[in-house]
Amino acid sequence: MTKPSPIKYLISIILSCLICMLTFPGCIGAGAPAARTVGIAMPTKNLERFVRDGEFLKTQFEAAGYNVEIRYSNDDSGQQNNDVEYMIADRVDLLIICAVDGVTLSQTLKTAEEYGIPVVAYDRLIMNSSAVDCYISFDNYTVGKLQGEFMAKALGMDERNDPARLEFIAGDPADNNAPYFFRGAYDALEPYLDSGKCKVLSGKTAFTQCATQDWSTDKAYESMQNLLASYYVGGESLDGVLCSNDSVALGVSRAIDSDYNGKAPVITGQDGDIINLRNIVDGRQTMTVFKNVNDEAEAALEVSKAILQGETIGSNLLSVIDASAAFDDTSYYNGKKYVSSFLLDPTVITKDNLDELVDTGMYRWDNDHRYLVAQDR
Numbered sequence: 001m002t003k004p005s006p007i008k009y010l011i012s013i014i015l016s017c018l019i020c021m022l023t024f025p026g027c028i029g030a031g032a033p034a035a036r037t038v039g040i041a042m043p044t045k046n047l048e049r050f051v052r053d054g055e056f057l058k059t060q061f062e063a064a065g066y067n068v069e070i071r072y073s074n075d076d077s078g079q080q081n082n083d084v085e086y087m088i089a090d091r092v093d094l095l096i097i098c099a100v101d102g103v104t105l106s107q108t109l110k111t112a113e114e115y116g117i118p119v120v121a122y123d124r125l126i127m128n129s130s131a132v133d134c135y136i137s138f139d140n141y142t143v144g145k146l147q148g149e150f151m152a153k154a155l156g157m158d159e160r161n162d163p164a165r166l167e168f169i170a171g172d173p174a175d176n177n178a179p180y181f182f183r184g185a186y187d188a189l190e191p192y193l194d195s196g197k198c199k200v201l202s203g204k205t206a207f208t209q210c211a212t213q214d215w216s217t218d219k220a221y222e223s224m225q226n227l228l229a230s231y232y233v234g235g236e237s238l239d240g241v242l243c244s245n246d247s248v249a250l251g252v253s254r255a256i257d258s259d260y261n262g263k264a265p266v267i268t269g270q271d272g273d274i275i276n277l278r279n280i281v282d283g284r285q286t287m288t289v290f291k292n293v294n295d296e297a298e299a300a301l302e303v304s305k306a307i308l309q310g311e312t313i314g315s316n317l318l319s320v321i322d323a324s325a326a327f328d329d330t331s332y333y334n335g336k337k338y339v340s341s342f343l344l345d346p347t348v349i350t351k352d353n354l355d356e357l358v359d360t361g362m363y364r365w366d367n368d369h370r371y372l373v374a375q376d377r
């Protein structure tokens with residue numbers, strides 16, 4: 001075989017390069033960056049909202065060119081620790097974690113920090129860890145405040161002479177959000193509790209007395225049954241149940257259906273789960289606080305992109321988040337640091353403004369235009 005002359009060899013190399021540049025224009029310049037991988041740890045598939053969160057996060061990150069490794073931890077903090085460890089072992093480029101338990105991840109996250117893997121706390125703040133780069137959520141205190149204000153208005157607490165009777169059913173004590181929701185609601189109702197315009201016959205007005213492990217519908221059902229059996233027999237009326245979210249509201253409405261004969265109490269909720277929206281139409285729940293998780297996922301994407309590109313994480317990013325949100329770096333202290341937080345705005349939904357949910361593109365009316373169903377994705 002004859003060897004090509006040096007000139008011919010050079011020409012053939014230049015030609016090959018030209019062909020390559022025309023065929024793969026993205027290769028021109030510093031070389032194509034390998035797709036980054038984002039590890040997403042969601043708490044559970046048992047709660048409708050986290051299934052939605054998981055789907056939106058996955059779809060949006062993939063559409064933006066990232067690889068996604070997603071794990072659901074069955075509401076088990078031990079399993080979530082393992083899930084996060086696996087993703088660290090896989091050397092994901094960034095972690096997005098919605099913690100089952102706000103305080104049990106700190107040891108695992110030390111490893112993430114050692115490997116330089118940034119961490120975004122999604123929806124729930126992760127405590128006792130300096131590894132957390134930022135927090136994306138809704139304004140949790142405001143969620144509770146909206147519920148409390150709604151309750152006060154719905155029960156006419158400013159005008160009434162006889163006290164309104166109310167009970168609280170709160171969220172999971174391991175979820176860092178749950179006390180914020182409770183506190184927001186309690187603060188809105190406190191003036192009426194102080195003035196006697198509102199009474200809690202059970203006397204359970206501390207978060208720990210009203211908490212519901214795992215936000216479980218069944219446990220909320222039992223708690224409500226016990227309250228009804230202990231304090232609302234013999235004609236004692238119950239006017240309202242301040243429920244922190246839809247999964248506990250569902251248990252409460254079931255207990256009211258089965259064990260209470262009086263006028264339906266006002267029941268609050270949060271999330272806009274399909275079955276609860278149905279109950280709102282049927283008068284078995286009164287309101288829910290809707291948090292658009294598509295927006296929350298989009299905010300997580302924008303902030304993650306900025307972190308991976310080494311940009312400053314601050315109010316500058318509000319301009320690229322396509323939803324109403326606030327930046328706060330002075331309120332969310334996780335025991336190690338004030339975590340830079342992006343907090344989106346929640347919306348009150350009743351039977352009168354269900355169309356606002358349709359406008360989000362996440363729900364549609366059923367064929368009879370009676371109930372909302374999930375929009376196919």
Ligand code: BGC
Pocket residue numbers: 047049123124175177178215245246247270271291
């Ligand atoms: C979320 C709520 C949800 C609750 C139970 C909270 O951390 O913020 O939207 O209802 O967990 O899933």
